[in-house]
Amino acid sequence: MCLAIPGQIVELYPDSPTAALVDVVGVRRRVDLGLLQDELPTMGDWVLIHVGFAMSKISEEDAADQMRTLRMLGEAEAAMQEVEGYGLDNAESAKAD
Amino acid sequence: MMKFVDEFREPEAITRASEEIKRLADPTRHYRIMEVCGGHTHAIYRFGLKDLLPSNLELIHGPGCPVCVLPMGRIDDGLAIAQQPDVIFAAFGDMMRVPGTQGSPLEHKARGMDVRIVYSPTDALKLAHTNPDKHVMFFAIGFETTAPSTALTLVRAKAQGVRNFSVFCNHVTIIPAIRAILDSPDMRLDGFIGPGHVSTVIGCRPYEWIAQNESKPVAVSGFEPLDILQSIVMVLRQLRAGKARIENQYKRVVPWEGNRAALRAMAEVFELRPYFEWRGLGFISQSALRIRQTYAEWDSEQRFEVPGVRVTDPKAAQCGEVLKGVLKPHQCKLFGKECTPEHPVGALMVSSEGSCAAYFNYEHRKTAALTSIASPA
Numbered sequence: 001m002c003l004a005i006p007g008q009i010v011e012l013y014p015d016s017p018t019a020a021l022v023d024v025v026g027v028r029r030r031v032d033l034g035l036l037q038d039e040l041p042t043m044g045d046w047v048l049i050h051v052g053f054a055m056s057k058i059s060e061e062d063a064a065d066q067m068r069t070l071r072m073l074g075e076a077e078a079a080m081q082e083v084e085g086y087g088l089d090n091a092e093s094a095k096a097d
Numbered sequence: 098m099m100k101f102v103d104e105f106r107e108p109e110a111i112t113r114a115s116e117e118i119k120r121l122a123d124p125t126r127h128y129r130i131m132e133v134c135g136g137h138t139h140a141i142y143r144f145g146l147k148d149l150l151p152s153n154l155e156l157i158h159g160p161g162c163p164v165c166v167l168p169m170g171r172i173d174d175g176l177a178i179a180q181q182p183d184v185i186f187a188a189f190g191d192m193m194r195v196p197g198t199q200g201s202p203l204e205h206k207a208r209g210m211d212v213r214i215v216y217s218p219t220d221a222l223k224l225a226h227t228n229p230d231k232h233v234m235f236f237a238i239g240f241e242t243t244a245p246s247t248a249l250t251l252v253r254a255k256a257q258g259v260r261n262f263s264v265f266c267n268h269v270t271i272i273p274a275i276r277a278i279l280d281s282p283d284m285r286l287d288g289f290i291g292p293g294h295v296s297t298v299i300g301c302r303p304y305e306w307i308a309q310n311e312s313k314p315v316a317v318s319g320f321e322p323l324d325i326l327q328s329i330v331m332v333l334r335q336l337r338a339g340k341a342r343i344e345n346q347y348k349r350v351v352p353w354e355g356n357r358a359a360l361r362a363m364a365e366v367f368e369l370r371p372y373f374e375w376r377g378l379g380f381i382s383q384s385a386l387r388i389r390q391t392y393a394e395w396d397s398e399q400r401f402e403v404p405g406v407r408v409t410d411p412k413a414a415q416c417g418e419v420l421k422g423v424l425k426p427h428q429c430k431l432f433g434k435e436c437t438p439e440h441p442v443g444a445l446m447v448s449s450e451g452s453c454a455a456y457f458n459y460e461h462r463k464t465a466a467l468t469s470i471a472s473p474a
Contacts, residue, residue, distance in 0.1 A: 002239070035246070
């Protein structure tokens, strides 16, 4: 829940300006851009994601740093599990264990 | 633990920062610096940063772990709502193993409650769409890092006219907790390592009173080992110069003014509760958020009968003292005996950001291993 997960915007939806597809180390999920509406990110931008919401824009270098920090903290797996769970694809069928 | 230094990105910079800390620390003083955020607590133990600090510099673990400060009565209240027919209990995975009086959400699931893990509040809303004959209650926790996301989800729920969704709001705010700790008579602190991600939302201004009124330095910090060490350097430099101000070590992510869109979303949906109970810290005035009347229909507390359970923590457990930094985790009577990460009695042992779990996983296991090497049978 408290993880800040770095991802890159790889697709924007013209019909839904407050959402974007982000890529987190190869896993692609839709995240909410509503908390960045004052300065919406564009294609290729890097963002930090908290609980499915892009919270801040960061540089590519900081994104790489953040991923490494998550690995060093032993939280990379939890972060990927969180990202994979966005959109309920896995979460809804997942047993809560 | 020192072996970690080689794995850090800039080992030389780490060594330099560590030497600078030793140089700045007055050997005749004892320093107590609080890292407010549980993420920092986890990082400090994980990276063994204590080994890089002089012995007269003590890091005190603060209240910034949302799962840890939630009183058991709130868990019982949330589960009581979910006992009603056709209610789905949705929460982040972090909540699932937190014990209530009658067991954790996970144990309730085993007894037949419809409990779902979600990774985003928007997915709880999505559950409401896909389960139109059920009511989805999202058990919301967290500081300002997660509160804006809950707020925006409620804005969406209202706009979409979703009627079978509500939020059981347990969001808390960090500033009143810091104030309560500073007001606590048994607490002496020299400065603060400020939370990183909370500050992405609230910015640095809300800490200014700590410098101005309490004359304590604050360095808002990132989560890498070098970030934390640099923040300690910032605090020590100020102390040495007899100054107190707010410094932003985590500029690459934290804007001084915070995230205005996030603050607007929170203001739209939430208002301050007159008071809220924190585990270990007791009742703190204006320290938590509740849902505004304009969103009453999506407020679980207004839609459902809430028992308003108050539970005193198990007597032997000293979560409160540990949470305030008065006791170290291993000084609690239950630590490592009745209370372990596998069988947590208190919430500080549940979350990886809780100081007891962090201490157990890194310090305690290390000490146990060393002891077994030192005294072979």
